[in-house]
Amino acid sequence: MSRPNTPIDFRANTQAVPPQIPASVQRATSRLLGTRAAVVDLVGDGRWQPLRQAGHDLRLHTITHLDHYLTLTEKRVTEAGGHVHWARDGEEANRIVLEIARSHSVQRAVKVKSMATEEIGLNHALIAAGIETLETDLGEFIIQLAGVAPSHIIAPAVHLTKDDIADLFRQKLGVDAPAEPVQLAAIARARLREAFLAADMGISGANFMVAEIGTLVIVSNEGNGRMCTTLPPLHVAVVGIDKVIPDLESLDVLLKLLPRSATGQKMTSYASFITGPSRSPQEGGPREFHLVLLDNGRTRVLRDAIARESLLCIRCGACLNVCPVYNHVGGHAYGNTYSGPIGSILAPQLLGVKVAGNLPFASSLCGACAEYCPVKIPIPEILIHLRRRVAEGDQVDGPAIAPVLVAGAQAGALALSLPWLYEYGSQVLRVLQAPLRRGDWLPALPPPANRWTMARPMPAFSASFRQWWRAHRPEGRDRLRRRRILAGVLAVGLTTAALRWWLLRRRG
Numbered sequence: 001m002s003r004p005n006t007p008i009d010f011r012a013n014t015q016a017v018p019p020q021i022p023a024s025v026q027r028a029t030s031r032l033l034g035t036r037a038a039v040v041d042l043v044g045d046g047r048w049q050p051l052r053q054a055g056h057d058l059r060l061h062t063i064t065h066l067d068h069y070l071t072l073t074e075k076r077v078t079e080a081g082g083h084v085h086w087a088r089d090g091e092e093a094n095r096i097v098l099e100i101a102r103s104h105s106v107q108r109a110v111k112v113k114s115m116a117t118e119e120i121g122l123n124h125a126l127i128a129a130g131i132e133t134l135e136t137d138l139g140e141f142i143i144q145l146a147g148v149a150p151s152h153i154i155a156p157a158v159h160l161t162k163d164d165i166a167d168l169f170r171q172k173l174g175v176d177a178p179a180e181p182v183q184l185a186a187i188a189r190a191r192l193r194e195a196f197l198a199a200d201m202g203i204s205g206a207n208f209m210v211a212e213i214g215t216l217v218i219v220s221n222e223g224n225g226r227m228c229t230t231l232p233p234l235h236v237a238v239v240g241i242d243k244v245i246p247d248l249e250s251l252d253v254l255l256k257l258l259p260r261s262a263t264g265q266k267m268t269s270y271a272s273f274i275t276g277p278s279r280s281p282q283e284g285g286p287r288e289f290h291l292v293l294l295d296n297g298r299t300r301v302l303r304d305a306i307a308r309e310s311l312l313c314i315r316c317g318a319c320l321n322v323c324p325v326y327n328h329v330g331g332h333a334y335g336n337t338y339s340g341p342i343g344s345i346l347a348p349q350l351l352g353v354k355v356a357g358n359l360p361f362a363s364s365l366c367g368a369c370a371e372y373c374p375v376k377i378p379i380p381e382i383l384i385h386l387r388r389r390v391a392e393g394d395q396v397d398g399p400a401i402a403p404v405l406v407a408g409a410q411a412g413a414l415a416l417s418l419p420w421l422y423e424y425g426s427q428v429l430r431v432l433q434a435p436l437r438r439g440d441w442l443p444a445l446p447p448p449a450n451r452w453t454m455a456r457p458m459p460a461f462s463a464s465f466r467q468w469w470r471a472h473r474p475e476g477r478d479r480l481r482r483r484r485i486l487a488g489v490l491a492v493g494l495t496t497a498a499l500r501w502w503l504l505r506r507r508g
């Protein structure tokens with residue numbers, strides 16, 4: 001699942017979005033945006049903007065010196081008694097986690113919400129290997145029961161209403177579940193407590209890895225992060241290499257930006273700092289700690305000097321909340337783990353433009369995402385850059401659009417650069433379109449142009465502008481007069497030459 005080969009068809013996915021989704025999504029995102037606005041206003045724009053700039057600068061510095069900070073992290077985690085593993089891709093990461101689980105005879109695992117483990121399909125790998133694996137974040141618990149992927153980075157079940165969740169609990173858990181959030185949470189809590197106590201292995205990701213002290217930082221509001229990382233005797237963390245940050249000063253900045261942008265809180269209810277396993281039996285916590293550092297395409301992202309800023313993302317979800325496209329289609333339409341504007345720039349780079357080349361076009365380019373992003377990722381610029389990469393290819397990816405479209409675009413570019421070709425080409429197109437023309441419109445065109453006409457008719461090509469220009473503008477009329485004189489002179493010249501030639505032949 002880490003590198004699917006099936007191209008994502010965003011357009012087809014949007015047509016399959018259930019009609020109730022936009023309303024559910026918009027209710028949740030407008031609530032999140034409202035709480036965000038309140039806490040950001042409290043900080044004041046005069047302090048918020050420099051904070052965003054500091055977040056951007058320190059994240060950019062880190063990904064520019066990723067090799068240094070990752071080796072420092074490995075050193076510090078090892079010094080603290082942990083084990084560090086490097087995984088090139090999702091398959092390798094899953095294999096490492098499975099080997100650790102098998103070597104400890106793990107039968108039951110509990111998980112903290114983690115986009116990196118979603119990205120590599122770790123749950124499927126564990127369950128396929130016979131390990132009972134339970135998501136313990138309430139939203140993830142719900143979507144695991146529903147058997148669907150998360151539809152939002154921080155609120156995975158954002159597309160479901162409380163009635164949907166009550167129905168789900170009744171069907172899957174066989175309980176009498178009223179559509180009341182407090183009671184639904186109580187039902188989930190009772191299930192999860194049993195699982196925490198019975199688990200042999202806890203699995204997490206991390207919001208940040210602090211290189212200078214080898215510490216993972218997990219922020220959450222439900223306390224399940226602490227249960228998963230302290231109760232089971234074994235803790236395995238799978239963390240994308242982009243999550244590393246230099247030091248505690250950097251963490252200070254990012255912890256001011258993340259909760260405010262994500263949930264509209266000054267600080268989340270829990271911030272867990274994990275440095276290696278427990279040091280003694282009296283201390284509690286896991287006896288063994290493993291850190292799997294996941295690449296899965298991130299070093300490929302680094303090769304692109306413009307698009308690499310996608311790796312600055314701290315997964316707050318603010319760009320999703322403010323995106324008009326996301327608000328109308330929800331997360332599943334994006335067809336991969338990351339949805340919304342960040343998904344539209346990250347997925348084509350992680351999965352390749354042949355798989356996710358649709359997504360940079362799933363945007364109105366309104367720019368709201370860039371204004372809300374706490375680390376100032378220039379999302380619209382990256383979207384445009386990736387559109388170019390999809391069309392033309394570059395040093396990272398080849399072009400991903402059909403050769404016929406490339407040929408059409410090249411012919412268009414040539415025609416636009418040569419005025420005479422444009423003018424005569426226009427006349428030819430006018431003739432060619434005649435069988436398809438209905439009045440001023442072309443209601444149905446053959447592939448690939450039918451992608452347009454399936455949604456709306458295309459205006460017929462009239463090529464009348466130049467005629468209009470010549471008829472209405474003095475410059476145009478002058479040019480037309482000059483052309484007519486030139487044509488007349490040419491015609492007279494040619495006729496005279498032909499006559500002379502004919503007369504000479506007759507005399508000869």
Ligand code: SF4
Nearest residue numbers: 313314316317319373
């Ligand atoms: S791109 Fe920016 S706004 Fe979007 S999730 Fe990442 S950090 Fe948040």
